[in-house]
Amino acid sequence: MEDIDIVIENYKNWAEKNGYSLNQNRKVVEFLVKSLLEREEKFGKRYCPCRRISGNKKEDEKIVCPCAYMEKEIKENGRCFCGLFVKKR
16 A cells, blocks of 8 residues: 555645645545545545445546545535545635
8 A cells, every 4th residue: 555645745736736735634634545545455546435436437437536526516615525625725
């Protein structure tokens, strides 16, 4: 399994390049990234831990982190559903 600190740094860099931030609560971020890595190990991709994997590959691609719903959720709620990504502060 990939080093959690490296994964967090990669997600942080991705967020910053795309106009978002990571959740400021490190424990939340660590929990979510661990869940993403567990799903990657079990299912082969980093599926959002807050969404159910359907088994339909085309539909499930939408929930690979960062998921297809993230941008809309951040616009509406200030954060994505699971809370990994938030509106830039």
